[in-house]
Amino acid sequence: MTEDQPEAMAGEHADEQAEAHPKEHIAPGRLQAFSDGVVAIAATLLILEVKAPASDEPVWAGLRHEWGALAAYAVSFVIIGLAWIHHHNLFHQVRRVDRTLLLLNLGMLATIAFLPLPTATLGNHLRGHDATAAAVFYSLSMAAASGWFTLFWQHLCRHPELLHPAARGQSAAARRQSLLGPVGYLAAALVAPASPLGSLGLSALLVLYFLAGRGAPAGRVRIRSGG
Amino acid sequence: MTEDQPEAMAGEHADEQAEAHPKEHIAPGRLQAFSDGVVAIAATLLILEVKAPASDEPVWAGLRHEWGALAAYAVSFVIIGLAWIHHHNLFHQVRRVDRTLLLLNLGMLATIAFLPLPTATLGNHLRGHDATAAAVFYSLSMAAASGWFTLFWQHLCRHPELLHPAARGQSAAARRQSLLGPVGYLAAALVAPASPLGSLGLSALLVLYFLAGRGAPAGRVRIRSGG
Amino acid sequence: MTEDQPEAMAGEHADEQAEAHPKEHIAPGRLQAFSDGVVAIAATLLILEVKAPASDEPVWAGLRHEWGALAAYAVSFVIIGLAWIHHHNLFHQVRRVDRTLLLLNLGMLATIAFLPLPTATLGNHLRGHDATAAAVFYSLSMAAASGWFTLFWQHLCRHPELLHPAARGQSAAARRQSLLGPVGYLAAALVAPASPLGSLGLSALLVLYFLAGRGAPAGRVRIRSGG
Amino acid sequence: MTEDQPEAMAGEHADEQAEAHPKEHIAPGRLQAFSDGVVAIAATLLILEVKAPASDEPVWAGLRHEWGALAAYAVSFVIIGLAWIHHHNLFHQVRRVDRTLLLLNLGMLATIAFLPLPTATLGNHLRGHDATAAAVFYSLSMAAASGWFTLFWQHLCRHPELLHPAARGQSAAARRQSLLGPVGYLAAALVAPASPLGSLGLSALLVLYFLAGRGAPAGRVRIRSGG
Numbered sequence: 001m002t003e004d005q006p007e008a009m010a011g012e013h014a015d016e017q018a019e020a021h022p023k024e025h026i027a028p029g030r031l032q033a034f035s036d037g038v039v040a041i042a043a044t045l046l047i048l049e050v051k052a053p054a055s056d057e058p059v060w061a062g063l064r065h066e067w068g069a070l071a072a073y074a075v076s077f078v079i080i081g082l083a084w085i086h087h088h089n090l091f092h093q094v095r096r097v098d099r100t101l102l103l104l105n106l107g108m109l110a111t112i113a114f115l116p117l118p119t120a121t122l123g124n125h126l127r128g129h130d131a132t133a134a135a136v137f138y139s140l141s142m143a144a145a146s147g148w149f150t151l152f153w154q155h156l157c158r159h160p161e162l163l164h165p166a167a168r169g170q171s172a173a174a175r176r177q178s179l180l181g182p183v184g185y186l187a188a189a190l191v192a193p194a195s196p197l198g199s200l201g202l203s204a205l206l207v208l209y210f211l212a213g214r215g216a217p218a219g220r221v222r223i224r225s226g227g
Numbered sequence: 228m229t230e231d232q233p234e235a236m237a238g239e240h241a242d243e244q245a246e247a248h249p250k251e252h253i254a255p256g257r258l259q260a261f262s263d264g265v266v267a268i269a270a271t272l273l274i275l276e277v278k279a280p281a282s283d284e285p286v287w288a289g290l291r292h293e294w295g296a297l298a299a300y301a302v303s304f305v306i307i308g309l310a311w312i313h314h315h316n317l318f319h320q321v322r323r324v325d326r327t328l329l330l331l332n333l334g335m336l337a338t339i340a341f342l343p344l345p346t347a348t349l350g351n352h353l354r355g356h357d358a359t360a361a362a363v364f365y366s367l368s369m370a371a372a373s374g375w376f377t378l379f380w381q382h383l384c385r386h387p388e389l390l391h392p393a394a395r396g397q398s399a400a401a402r403r404q405s406l407l408g409p410v411g412y413l414a415a416a417l418v419a420p421a422s423p424l425g426s427l428g429l430s431a432l433l434v435l436y437f438l439a440g441r442g443a444p445a446g447r448v449r450i451r452s453g454g
Numbered sequence: 455m456t457e458d459q460p461e462a463m464a465g466e467h468a469d470e471q472a473e474a475h476p477k478e479h480i481a482p483g484r485l486q487a488f489s490d491g492v493v494a495i496a497a498t499l500l501i502l503e504v505k506a507p508a509s510d511e512p513v514w515a516g517l518r519h520e521w522g523a524l525a526a527y528a529v530s531f532v533i534i535g536l537a538w539i540h541h542h543n544l545f546h547q548v549r550r551v552d553r554t555l556l557l558l559n560l561g562m563l564a565t566i567a568f569l570p571l572p573t574a575t576l577g578n579h580l581r582g583h584d585a586t587a588a589a590v591f592y593s594l595s596m597a598a599a600s601g602w603f604t605l606f607w608q609h610l611c612r613h614p615e616l617l618h619p620a621a622r623g624q625s626a627a628a629r630r631q632s633l634l635g636p637v638g639y640l641a642a643a644l645v646a647p648a649s650p651l652g653s654l655g656l657s658a659l660l661v662l663y664f665l666a667g668r669g670a671p672a673g674r675v676r677i678r679s680g681g
Numbered sequence: 682m683t684e685d686q687p688e689a690m691a692g693e694h695a696d697e698q699a700e701a702h703p704k705e706h707i708a709p710g711r712l713q714a715f716s717d718g719v720v721a722i723a724a725t726l727l728i729l730e731v732k733a734p735a736s737d738e739p740v741w742a743g744l745r746h747e748w749g750a751l752a753a754y755a756v757s758f759v760i761i762g763l764a765w766i767h768h769h770n771l772f773h774q775v776r777r778v779d780r781t782l783l784l785l786n787l788g789m790l791a792t793i794a795f796l797p798l799p800t801a802t803l804g805n806h807l808r809g810h811d812a813t814a815a816a817v818f819y820s821l822s823m824a825a826a827s828g829w830f831t832l833f834w835q836h837l838c839r840h841p842e843l844l845h846p847a848a849r850g851q852s853a854a855a856r857r858q859s860l861l862g863p864v865g866y867l868a869a870a871l872v873a874p875a876s877p878l879g880s881l882g883l884s885a886l887l888v889l890y891f892l893a894g895r896g897a898p899a900g901r902v903r904i905r906s907g908g
Contacts, residue, residue, distance in 0.1 A: 030315055033260070033714070037267030040718030044726065044794045045271065049279070052730070052801035059806060059814035077794065081787045088711060099440055106308045113271045113304065120279035125286060133286035213780055257542055260487070264494030272498065276506070326667055333535045340498045340531065347506035352513055360513035484769060487714070491721030499725065503733070553894055560762045567725045567758065574733035579740055587740035 031105060032091050038109045039087070042116060043080040046073050049120035069123030072138070075200060076119040078207050079142060083112060090152055090174075093167035100155050101162065108148035115141060122200065131196035139189035139199055146181030153178050181206075255318045258332060262314060265336045269343060270307040273300050276347035296350030299365070302427060303346040305434050306369060310339060317379055317401075320394035327382050328389065335375035342368060349427065358423035366416035366426055373408030380405050408433075485559060486545050492563045493541070496570060497534040500527050503574035523577030526592070529654060530573040532661050533596060537566060544606055544628075547621035554609050555616065562602035569595060576654065585650035593643035593653055600635030607632050635660075709772045712786060716768060719790045723797065724761040727754050730801035750804030753819070756881060757800040759888050760823060764793060771833055771855075774848035781836050782843065789829035796822060803881065812877035820870035820880055827862030834859050862887075 050069040053062025063070070087108075094101070118134075118141040125134035153175035160168045184206040192199040277296040280289025290297070314335075321328070345361075345368040352361035380402035387395040411433040419426040504523040507516025517524070541562075548555070572588075572595035579588035607629035614622045638660040646653040731750040734743025744751070768789075775782070799815075799822035806815035834856035841849045865887040873880040 030259075030263075032711075034263050034267055034311060036711075036715050037264060037718060038271050040715055041268055041271040041722055042274075043790075044719050044722040045275065047723075047794055047797050048275070048726065048729070050798055052798055052805055053811075053815075055805040055809050059802060059811045059818060063802075063818070073795070074791065077791045078787065081790070084715060085783070102312070103438060106305065109270075109308070110301065110304045113274055114300070116274050117277055117279055121286060121290075124279055124282040128282050130280075130286045134280075137286060137290070211784060257486075257490075261490050261494055261538060264491060265498050268495055268498040269501075272502065275502070329539070330665060333532065336497075336535070337528065337531045340501055341527070343501050344504055344506055348513060348517075351506055351509040355509050357507075357513045361507075364513060364517070484713075484717075488717050488721055488765060491718060492725050495722055495725040496728075499729065502729070556766070557892060560759065563724075563762070564755065564758045567728055568754070570728050571731055571733055575740060575744075578733055578736040582736050584734075584740045588734075591740060591744070 031097055031102070032088065035087060035091075035105060035109060036084070038113055039080060039084045042113045043077055043084075045116050046076050046080075046119055049073070049116055049123055066123070068126030069120070071200060072119045072123040072126065075204050075207060076115055078211070079145075079203070080112060080115060082207065082210050083145065086149055090149065093163055093170075094156070095164050096162050098159070098162060101152070104148060104151055104155065108145070108152075111141070111145040111148065115145060118142075126196060126200070132192050135192035135196035135199040136189050139185045139192060139203065142203060143182045143185035143189065146178075146185060149178040150175060150182060181210075255321050255324050258324055258329070259315065259318050262318075262332060262336060263311070265340055266307060266311045266314070269340045270304055270311075272343050273303050273307075273346055276300070276343055276350055293350070295353030296347070298427060299346045299350040299353065302431050302434060303342055305438070306372075306430070307339060307342060309434065309437050310372065313376055317376065320390055320397075321383070322391045323389050325386070325389060328379070331375060331378055331382065335372070335379075338368070338372040338375065342372060345369075353423060353427065359419050362419035362423035362426040363416050366412045366419060366430065369430060370409045370412035370416065373405075373412060376405040377402065377409060408437075485551055485556070486542065489541060489545075489559060489563060490538070492567055493534060493538045496567045497531055497538075499570050500530050500534075500573055503527070503570055503577055520577070522580030523574070525654060526573045526577040526580065529658050529661060530569055532665070533599075533657070534566060534569060536661065536664050537599065540603055544603065547617055547624075548610070549618050550616050552613070552616060555606070558602060558605055558609065562599070562606075565595070565599040565602065569599060572596075580650060580654065586646050589646035589650035589653040590643050593639050593646060593657065596657060597636045597639035597643065600632075600639060603632040604629065604636060635664075709775050709778050712778055712783070713769070713772050716786060716790060717765070719794055720761060720765045720768070723794045724758055724765075726797050727757050727761075727800055730754070730797055730804055747804070749807030750801070752881060753800045753804040753807065756885050756888060757796055759892070760826075760884070761793060761796060763888065763891050764826065767830055771830065774844055774851075775837070776845045777843050779840070779843060782833070785829060785832055785836065789826070789833075792822070792826040792829065796826060799823075807877060807881070813873050816873035816877035816880040817870050820866050820873060820884065823884060824863045824866035824870065827859075827866060830859040831856065831863060862891075 050066050050073055051062075053059045097105075118138040122134045122138040125131050128134075153171060156163055157171045157175050160171065163171060185203060188199045188202040188206070191202055277293050277300055278289075280286045324332075345365040349361045349365040352358050355361075380398060383390055384398045384402050387398065390398060412430060415426045415429040415433070418429055504520050504527055505516075507513045551559075572592040576588045576592040579585050582588075607625060610617055611625045611629050614625065617625060639657060642653045642656040642660070645656055731747050731754055732743075734740045778786075799819040803815045803819040806812050809815075834852060837844055838852045838856050841852065844852060866884060869880045869883040869887070872883055
């Protein structure tokens with residue numbers, strides 16, 4: 001009778017819940033596990049875009065030739081790591097997942113899994129003739145990836161019943177703060193025509209600002225193992 | 228005595244269960260974790276098939292040249308994301324996993340892990356001379372991947388004891404609805420000779436229909452963290 | 455006080471356990487999660503070794519040209535899937551992980567993560583002039599990967615205290631059965647000089663035999679979510 | 682009321698905790714799951730850097746040509762596997778994760794995800810004219826990856842409240858022992874100009890020493906499933 005306890009519990013309660021709450025509510029646990037997988041893979045695939053010095057190429061010269069790709073790797077890895085932190089902070093505050101959150105999450109994952117492409121593009125072009133276009137493409141991709149958090153909070157502000165009660169009071173502030181990412185990366189796109197390297201530097205500055213725990217929900221909410 | 232609690236419990240109950248139920252029953256928890264991994268990786272590998280503009284190629288022209296690959300990426304990513312949702316909904320309703328389900332699952336994972344190949348093929352050929360063959364290959368691959376759900380439900384209809392009691396009444400409807408995927412993608416294959424782009428568009432429409440929560444079990448059953 | 459419950463429990467019990475049992479015992483839960491990750495990724499990376507038809511190559515001809523790679527993909531994917539099933543069955547019966555099991559597991563993972571290389575080699579050469587060598591390399595790699603299970607059971611037969619009590623009586627039989635994999639793949643290596651395709655066919659037959667639940671522990675023990 | 686139990690618990694306790702402990706404390710569970718993902722992927726991607734013999738190349742000659750890449754694969758895989766073991770041992774002793782640990786962990790993951798690049802570089806060059814530079818790059822990368830553990834323990838020695846009480850007495854010893862990795866790999870870098878192969882051999886010796894459970898925290902602390 002106690003065998004398969006987690007499953008048995010899930011099953012019996014599922015039966016009870018069939019009446020207890022609407023069908024469109026989805027719990028956040030498995031969604032996070034799948035999202036963790038996609039985000040971890042996207043971050044780790046980035047290094048495949050940096051070419052190892054070929055066997056007929058001097059090692060240090062080959063690595064110097066890839067400095068643009070290495071810089072793009074470093075910035076993108078940390079951006080994806082920050083997205084993971086923000087994602088966890090957000091879903092830590094979510095009590096139920098509705099279909100809109102599920103689809104927003106799928107869209108965000110598609111955008112994050114896309115980031116190796118602009119990262120490779122910037123890595124190929126940062127030293128070249130078309131660096132401006134590469135920096136614009138990179139910054140716009142980052143703006144798109146971070147923009148999903150604003151959509152998440154917009155939806156959560158309108159549907160506070162999806163949040164844990166203690167998180168409801170902060171959702172308007174979280175939505176406001178979530179704008180910093182897309183606005184900052186759009187600013188980096190605007191800087192690109194003047195200086196492609198400056199544009200990447202601005203993204204790096206934004207990342208350092210987030211890392212310092214300022215200006216974003218990441219610094220204000222805890223990640224807990226229950227979530 | 229309380230150390231290693233989850234393992235200790237698993238172990239002692241395993242001993243009791245050795246008599247309590249037949250050996251071929253397998254619980255769905257670990258199966259889902261492994262399946263999540265394969266599905267998340269297959270989705271994230273898709274972007275590797277889109278070529279970043281090389282350092283001697285203009286950025287925007289290079290990306291325009293890849294628009295077919297980008298469109299295929301977007302459709303395939305969402306199809307794999309939907310397969311993940313369907314997979315979870317299905318196994319949320321499964322109480323015990325028998326050997327047939329285990330093998331069906333392995334077959335489905337092999338098909339999903341295969342999808343980067345037809346996606347890359349369609350991406351390479353959507354603008355080219357052999358676009359029809361690529362669209363047929365792509366659509367048939369998607370039909371094969373989604374067809375496993377019909378086989379799953381066929382088996383579950385014949386073995387309702389594998390389902391949670393509350394899910395047994397819906398299994399015939401779920402089997403019927405699961406036909407929409409393979410039938411729809413077969414229709415996309417038939418459209419390919421007339422218009423390869425139209426064939427991809429039909430797959431995209433099908434995806435939007437599923438995303439809207441219609442015509443598939445995804446819209447009817449909740450994902451819960453227990454499952 | 456109830457916050458962070460799993461961690462708090464882990465922590466307090468850890469303190470008690472420091473005296474309660476020897477330091478070399480390691481619980482199997484996290485080991486399985488990490489192993490699942492490596493195995494799922496190795497299986498999913500296999501498809502990257504099959505080349506999509508290039509944009510200037512007819513689609514069906516390109517795929518026909520890759521039939522060797524496709525056959526190798528299919529056999530390797532199912533072999534890795536079976537390894538995952540065997541791995542879970544084995545660790546489901548393990549109560550404590552000692553350092554030897556930890557190192558055997560690391561060795562097995564290194565061998566499984568290696569399998570995309572012989573798979574790609576066989577895919578490149580099955581239709582070519584050096585197909586025998588490729589089939590020998592492939593079969594020996596599979597023999598090495600499956601041979602770890604014999605080492606696992608050899609160690610568990612000598613240290614039954616690592617097993618759940620109910621599993622101890624079967625460990626000698628499991629060790630004997632675990633020989634079928636390495637012996638079968640060695641036979642496939644011996645067949646290769648006569649017929650490389652026959653060698654791959656023999657591996658496929660072996661896989662079908664395992665899939666049918668015969669001759670291997672996979673058919674006799676259940677996977678449970680607790681393990 | 683019992684539905685979604687883990688989430689509901691997490692939510693309600695989160696509310697209570699808002700007062701109970703400072704906001705910067707983060708529990709280690711999810712951090713480990715994400716870290717597991719990145720580490721497992723980095724280890725499994727390594728094999729992609731070993732080139733399978735092309736279809737017009739003899740198989741054994743092609744593999745012999747890759748012996749440097751194969752040796753680098755073996756050493757790097759085991760180094761990453763050891764890093765996973767050390768990472769688990771460390772976080773098993775951590776009770777709460779503060780922002781500094783979170784950022785140190787992100788830095789360590791970025792370094793581990795980077796390792797396929799120096800591994801591919803060494804693989805390409807170990808038989809070539811620039812083997813010294815490749816061995817220096819490889820050794821310095823390993824020193825950097827292992828150096829994070831010293832920074833972790835340095836922080837934990839200063840903030841013992843982050844550790845489980847029973848682990849506090851050992852943190853100074855763990856910090857001292859964590860120096861063996863970076864110091865050993867720096868020694869391997871110094872050996873490189875005399876003998877690049879000897880440098881890789883020294884790293885392999887260091888790995889064998891860790892595998893034997895000596896000189897590093899790995900041999901002294903248990904991994905448990907609760908952590």
